[in-house]
Amino acid sequence: MFTIPKIIILGIESSCDDTSAAVIENGIIRSNIIAGQKVHELYGGVVPELASRAHQQNIVPVVDQALKQAGIVPSELTAIAFTRGPGLLGSLLVGTSFAKGLSLSLNIPLIDINHLQGHVLAHYIKEHAHDDVKPQFPHLCLLVSGGNSQIILVHDYLKMEVIGQTIDDAAGEAFDKCAKVMGFPYPGGPLVDKLAKEGNPNAIVFSKPRIEGLNYSFSGLKTSFLYHLRDALKHNENYIEENKADLCASLQKTIIDILLGKLIRAAKETGIKEITIAGGVSANSGLREALRNEALKRGWNLFIPEFRYTTDNAAMIAITGYYKYLNSEFAGHDAVPFARMVI
Numbered sequence: 001m002f003t004i005p006k007i008i009i010l011g012i013e014s015s016c017d018d019t020s021a022a023v024i025e026n027g028i029i030r031s032n033i034i035a036g037q038k039v040h041e042l043y044g045g046v047v048p049e050l051a052s053r054a055h056q057q058n059i060v061p062v063v064d065q066a067l068k069q070a071g072i073v074p075s076e077l078t079a080i081a082f083t084r085g086p087g088l089l090g091s092l093l094v095g096t097s098f099a100k101g102l103s104l105s106l107n108i109p110l111i112d113i114n115h116l117q118g119h120v121l122a123h124y125i126k127e128h129a130h131d132d133v134k135p136q137f138p139h140l141c142l143l144v145s146g147g148n149s150q151i152i153l154v155h156d157y158l159k160m161e162v163i164g165q166t167i168d169d170a171a172g173e174a175f176d177k178c179a180k181v182m183g184f185p186y187p188g189g190p191l192v193d194k195l196a197k198e199g200n201p202n203a204i205v206f207s208k209p210r211i212e213g214l215n216y217s218f219s220g221l222k223t224s225f226l227y228h229l230r231d232a233l234k235h236n237e238n239y240i241e242e243n244k245a246d247l248c249a250s251l252q253k254t255i256i257d258i259l260l261g262k263l264i265r266a267a268k269e270t271g272i273k274e275i276t277i278a279g280g281v282s283a284n285s286g287l288r289e290a291l292r293n294e295a296l297k298r299g300w301n302l303f304i305p306e307f308r309y310t311t312d313n314a315a316m317i318a319i320t321g322y323y324k325y326l327n328s329e330f331a332g333h334d335a336v337p338f339a340r341m342v343i
């Protein structure tokens with residue numbers, strides 16, 4: 001009798017401040033463990049050296065838990081996929097070195113993964129064997145995170161082309177930096193999202209960039225937000241406290257308008273109606289709703305990821321590893337991490 005071979009991939013993610021390990025068996029998720037790092041809260045942002053040290057402490061228990069939850073022992077693994085970049089070099093080194101050591105000791109292949117490709121392919125993680133409703137190719141992916149804002153033309157699992165990207169700050173940075181000047185803890189995006197629900201999105205008008213083509217810019221918005229606060233605080237020192245909700249709603253609306261403007265243009269120019277969204281900012285409830293409305297209006301087939309696959313996670317690294325394994329794309333043990341890496 002013919003049996004489908006078991007392909008079991010262990011994914012390891014350590015690009016920023018989350019240590020994560022996941023097991024995927026023939027494209028189906030078996031476990032996805034994520035250990036966050038509270039140590040950065042004191043500093044209003046991620047401190048690279050502290051992140052590397054925390055990864056070192058977390059990696060063994062996180063991988064151990066991922067294997068246990070998947071119900072497998074290390075010798076059952078087919079290959080190990082790890083995030084090679086982009087990210088913080090010291091953090092990436094921990095995951096890369098661990099993955100190399102384990103691959104050598106188990107004598108199984110090593111697969112290097114571009115973190116950004118992982119975000120895009122998170123949509124192909126299956127929860128169970130018959131979970132077949134996945135984005136068709138080609139599709140457009142709006143990848144919005146703390147470090148990136150890109151529109152990606154996804155030709156196939158491993159063939160992607162960036163057709164638009166930010167020329168300065170990322171959308172997540174716009175959320176976080178504006179939140180910081182309001183005195184919110186890092187990362188401010190989720191709190192802006194929460195407060196925006198009680199505010200008026202049309203209360204304040206912030207400037208929007210005029211950038212050619214499909215590229216984005218968010219640094220002007222940050223300046224416009226800062227100047228607005230500076231002027232308003234001259235007249236009322238409690239301005240932020242009294243107008244938090246309206247500030248958040250108006251900021252969020254401006255970011256969403258900027259993101260959707262170029263996405264709509266990309267969809268028109270390419271004629272593609274298969275649309276996906278990925279990255280930390282895709283957790284934003286206002287963005288999700290605005291996308292759903294656009295999809296209805298424009299006949300888009302829209303895919304919004306599960307919350308647990310929006311921020312950094314190893315499941316997306318393992319699924320990308322699965323497709324690279326099927327394509328026989330492996331890394332050598334001399335592979336070094338890259339702080340910068342493009343799709």
Ligand code: KG4
Nearest residue numbers: 145146147172187189193280281284311312
């Ligand atoms: O993809 P991600 O986890 O990692 C990095 O790029 O490092 O994205 C993190 C970003 C942060 O800027 C955070 O503020 C933002 O995603 N974010 C949100 C929300 N949840 C996370 N931004 C707006 N609304 C949210 N609900």
